[in-house]
Amino acid sequence: MAEKFEELARVVRQEEIATDIYSLWIATEQIAAHAKPGQFVSLYCNEGSRLLPRPISICEIDRENGGLRLVYRIAGEGTREFSNLCAGAQVKVVGPLGNGFVLQKKRAFLIGGGIGIPPMLELAKQLDCEKQIVLGYRDRELFLEEEFEAYGDVFVATEDGSEGTKGNVLDAIRAHGLHADVIYACGPAPMLRALKEYAAENGIECWISMEERMACGIGACLACVCRSKEKDAHSNVKNKRVCKEGPVFRAEEVEF
Amino acid sequence: MAEKFEELARVVRQEEIATDIYSLWIATEQIAAHAKPGQFVSLYCNEGSRLLPRPISICEIDRENGGLRLVYRIAGEGTREFSNLCAGAQVKVVGPLGNGFVLQKKRAFLIGGGIGIPPMLELAKQLDCEKQIVLGYRDRELFLEEEFEAYGDVFVATEDGSEGTKGNVLDAIRAHGLHADVIYACGPAPMLRALKEYAAENGIECWISMEERMACGIGACLACVCRSKEKDAHSNVKNKRVCKEGPVFRAEEVEF
Amino acid sequence: MDMSVDLCGVKLKNPVMTASGTFGSGEEYSEFVDLNRLGAVVTKGVANVPWEGNPTPRVAEVYGGMLNAIGLQNPGIDLFIERDIPFLKKFDTKIIVNVCGHTTEEYVEVVEHLSDQPVDLLEINISCPNVKEGGIAFGQNPQMVEEITREIRRHAKQPVIMKLSPNVTDITEMARAAEAGGADALSMINTITGMKIDIHRRCFALANRTGGMSGPAVHPVAVRMVYQSAQAVSIPIIGMGGIMTAEDAIEMILAGATAVSVGTANFTNPRVTEEIIDGIKSYMERYRVESLKELVGAVHER
């Protein structure tokens, strides 16, 4: 069993990198040392009216300094609270959580959509293969995209066509005539659904990172399940825990 | 009707002046300018799990600078939150609330017991008469007592006899053979009860500041009533609102 | 953009009212809030004669809420008519008088006293958990709810809102009973019975032992009951229970409330009613809602 740690992490720095999207570096004792790309952490609010942790994907890992970078969007009052954390502040964090991506040496698509982009950055850093990085945004207000350039060829799609290919990530793949042998993806359900179909049609291995409302974050409460094609060994029904068996699944093993 | 103000006050400074007893200076726009001795303010928590304001008596008023001094004891999580307020922080405050003391020019006892001592300080400053200030503490850990010395003769009683007269404020009055024509008092109910009786026996005018659990703090919710001897004009029953008709009452008009 | 709502033929300029017992008759809060802006002021409950209420402590704070056991202290209907109604008449808002009693006769007596008064609606409190007779005893039994509603309806000159208790197994049973008795509208929820114990003194925090819980802690229960009741009856519902923000008010309206009452939030922020009105307006602007009525009960499946 992968070890999990509960820590009071120190905020190293935080900045807003796009409208309502924040980049937060925290210093941890143990979590960074054990984290893998595709895993997430639970961040806890200080405000007592908000009791549940917020699952936030890991964007970058600085093992040497125990640093974790979390890039998240303000989606409610909890993430708004986090966005006010200043350097030196403390924040309770539990992690690393979930399974993370399995790194392979195949020509890869790294595909992120919206706030699904951040976890692909650490993956891009750690993957040792030919990487084509496809990022989908709503509009020209891009974020993180320059940071990916060091790790592979970056292709951008925007919904409004104001930057890169107009359309979604698959439109960008087709427009540039890209090909790969494995897909790693994180993003909204419609994007993942389209990629699952694309991968099946093209016979490509496809790994997707799922999202679901969570409570405990560690596999105990059964809140964040997704439907699975086969009966899951732990649940004994066709449900898998996103926080424990996931968040990364083989596209063909989950139904959504 | 006395005007009330809702403000986001700035914390000027705060210090712990005895175990769990804090002295907090806040800068207000309007409240200090309108406050009178014996009135109180409602202080609001930032933490969302605590919804009700805390009524805190006014210890000193600095009209020129809009300053208010609040001296309070940590009695729960709300006051503990206040005790962590640092210079520059903001705190929501509504006031001034309640009636305050009626200042008279008679030889006076100013009597404070425990956390009932602070409101007597501003009264001591503003009262223009011969003042005998009698302060009751639990033990030798006195607070504010030196600050009273500029305004009158100060007599101390401690429950354990470690400082001043052993016993309560009436023991101190008797030990020193003190006499006065009017009593202003704030403190625990047993002390007020004893003073009411003492005043009646000696035919002295006696004003006491009452305490009761409050919700709204402005007279709307009828939580903080005390029993009155006569039917109250507002309530139409034998109940008076501590936050509105009080907190200062003639001892003989209330029953407790 | 139209924020007005129709409540039993009475047009409120907006759906925001005050919850009975938290706002007196408006005088104290008029120092913080422009009463002219409110959809209606719902007064503290008034009985046929003055009531002294319960011993103190009458309130205690709990996590995300409070308990109260005021015990319906009130000055009686005569002084109320002489003083409180004339005060409220000075403002351009609707007046809803909350009525309490120990017996059907006492409720009827108050309602009859109010028949010639400039009062827009009556809210009948059959759900106070803090008095020994009357109050909640009426509100937990559907037969009694129906009978008392019918009797009050028979004597009332103004539309009658029955205020229901959440301390029941099935709120829809009570809602249907009130509707069957002729209620013109329902309001819900009154407080949920709770208790707090001082662990250091090992005693009850309230002199009354139990008290009624209010505040954001009860909001999800209120939303659920408003939704269930809106599915069960066709008369309008006034939603209340832990509304702290415009978002909370809109949630209640989407669940099926025609109007909302704001209670405990006044204690946390004396200007909150006006802020909620402004917030609802912003929401309507943001989502281009022409009329507030479009939002009533507009919740749908995911």
Added chain:
Amino acid sequence: MDMSVDLCGVKLKNPVMTASGTFGSGEEYSEFVDLNRLGAVVTKGVANVPWEGNPTPRVAEVYGGMLNAIGLQNPGIDLFIERDIPFLKKFDTKIIVNVCGHTTEEYVEVVEHLSDQPVDLLEINISCPNVKEGGIAFGQNPQMVEEITREIRRHAKQPVIMKLSPNVTDITEMARAAEAGGADALSMINTITGMKIDIHRRCFALANRTGGMSGPAVHPVAVRMVYQSAQAVSIPIIGMGGIMTAEDAIEMILAGATAVSVGTANFTNPRVTEEIIDGIKSYMERYRVESLKELVGAVHER
């Protein structure tokens, strides 16, 4: 100083247990908590066959609490006996298995499967608000509570704890019915039915529309119901509902609970159960309480 309590003849080393459904079968939390320190582990509800539970979203946060509508997803009693009980047997704590079903027969089937298992007590969930059949339907009618209790009691080899719903007009009626049916103990409260609406999408926050509310928001209701029930029955009560701190646990015990279960607080702080045990110990030291049993029901008038 003695923190132990006797629950139906089973000696718990301290009164702190886990609330069913929040702690799985302990495996996940064993990374944060030393299960050997707990008075007991109460497992997630288990049925005669695997249940898939409800669609997602299954949880939503509310002010000072949360709503859940998991729908009692569970792996079924066979895998549970094969995997979960052996896991728990590795620890020096008591094992309480929570049992759910759609029908009396299903409950009985699980209870019979457990009869030869190393299980200390059974907790029977007749109060889940999130399943269509069984669950709460049993828990809101005193006749049904009594009957199902009697039937389960007849088949059970371990002491039977009946877990009651707070979504009732009178909790003491249900408590008395369970006692009359032969329950060895009661646990309360299960969750209070609530609803949350997403005002931006104007849809229900939960796929199930309603969910069970838990967390500190419900604590005063739980304390009240434990107190009322402790006055009404003579069997022990396990108190739960929003216990976040040792102070909350002590409040519940003073109200009349022999033991307490900690639920939602685990989500806020995975180590909370141990912290509560430590906090109770500190309280007992501070007030020189020789035996925890002295505190049970020790609340008194002011």
